């Protein structure tokens with residue numbers, strides 16, 4: 001299909017969890033646009049071009065197969081596609097910096113800078129450059145400095161368009177977003193670039209859901225949205241600790257509190273803590289930003305969200321240790337779920353990583369099961385001494401185990417035959433339900449000693 005058949009050419013740099021699904025949705029919704037996703041990783045691009053996509057996300061395979069080769073393409077020809085593109089999304093990874101100034105807090109912007117330089121070097125026509133990656137506030141200033149440096153007289157307009165989808169429901173979230181946020185410079189050129197992007201989203205998103213703001217507000221809003229979501233998880237987890245001490249039940253408290261329409265019921269589930277590639281990293285970045293502006297009390301406030309999360313994982317391990325007679329040496333623990341949430345194979349910053357490492361430190365033997373995350377789990381625990389086994393079969397994981405620790409609320413774990421699991425386990429058999437996902441009374445009746453989060457244990461001991 002020739003260029004003339006498309007109104008505009010969109011290029012997305014970075015074919016990851018964000019770049020792949022967002023562009024698959026745009027290509028489906030905007031048949032007049034040619035959408036090409038590029039990446040430095042040949043392996044990732046090959047996977048996007050194959051039947052076995054590099055990431056698991058419900059509905060993604062259909063969306064990709066529907067338009068791949070028509071108006072959706074995956075390529076490693078980054079330079080050629082930049083040269084040819086009109087609208088360039090930057091969706092590369094922005095992990096927490098692990099070295100030098102800001103290590104452990106600031107975002108590592110090396111991939112963003114490399115991308116900006118590459119855009120500059122390969123551009124001979126005007127481009128709209130869109131920050132899709134999550135970036136520190138005023139990152140667009142840095143991008144502009146690179147893009148407009150030297151001899152190149154090409155016009156670049158920078159927009160911020162952060163992504164709010166959640167893994168596991170990415171397609172649904174992008175097809176029916178709560179809002180689309182576009183930040184632009186308050187100039188006539190900024191307005192024109194913004195309107196180009198509004199036009200793309202208007203193909204399927206009602207105009208009133210497309211919010212347009214100043215650039216810095218848009219950049220900051222993404223960090224704040226993640227900080228608020230994570231804060232709710234830490235808030236309810238802190239109350240779970242109070243419930244465990246007082247024999248109140250966190251699910252009852254969350255229901256009573258969440259029914260207040262000013263508070264709302266979502267993101268009030270106690271558990272083993274939040275994970276994923278974004279929450280910790282984005283809060284750390286917010287903390288770094290506050291420290292930079294000498295807002296130390298505010299930095300401390302947001303940092304406590306992370307501290308509560310870390311303590312929550314440790315409290316879960318302690319509960320296991322206390323319940324199982326203060327020793328785990330040579331006891332087998334079946335870990336149900338390793339992904340940071342259900343319906344994804346992503347294990348980045350999953351609580352399971354920390355919890356499994358701690359269980360191994362206590363010299364437990366662990367048998368990890370997960371429907372989609374076993375390959376990542378193997379990598380996450382590679383090189384760690386101790387006995388970790390991996391299986392996709394939960395019954396196999398539980399065979400001979402002294403305890404089950406449920407860490408990811410996969411739907412299928414609700415429907416397992418827990419009588420069969422109980423019969424195959426060492427006695428006394430324990431279940432630590434780190435997501436309050438199972439029917440605790442029923443498990444207790446079968447014979448399990450049941451330890452939910454933020455609720456009294458049901459025990460036969």
Ligand SMILES: NC(=O)c1ccc[n+]([C@@H]2O[C@H](COP(=O)([O-])OP(=O)(O)OC[C@H]3O[C@@H](n4cnc5c(N)ncnc54)[C@H](O)[C@@H]3O)[C@@H](O)[C@H]2O)c1
Pocket residue numbers: 013014015016017018019038039040041044078091092093094111114115132133134135163164165166167277278
């Ligand atoms: N994963 C999420 O749920 C989510 C949600 C919203 C926002 N975000 C943000 O979106 C951004 C991307 O996240 P992700 O989860 O998709 O990351 P990812 O690691 O899955 O994907 C990033 C991709 O960028 C590629 N890349 C890196 N440098 C490159 C370069 N110079 N040229 C070309 N390709 C390059 C990598 O090879 C990788 O495939 C991050 O800033 C993240 O914070 C992520």
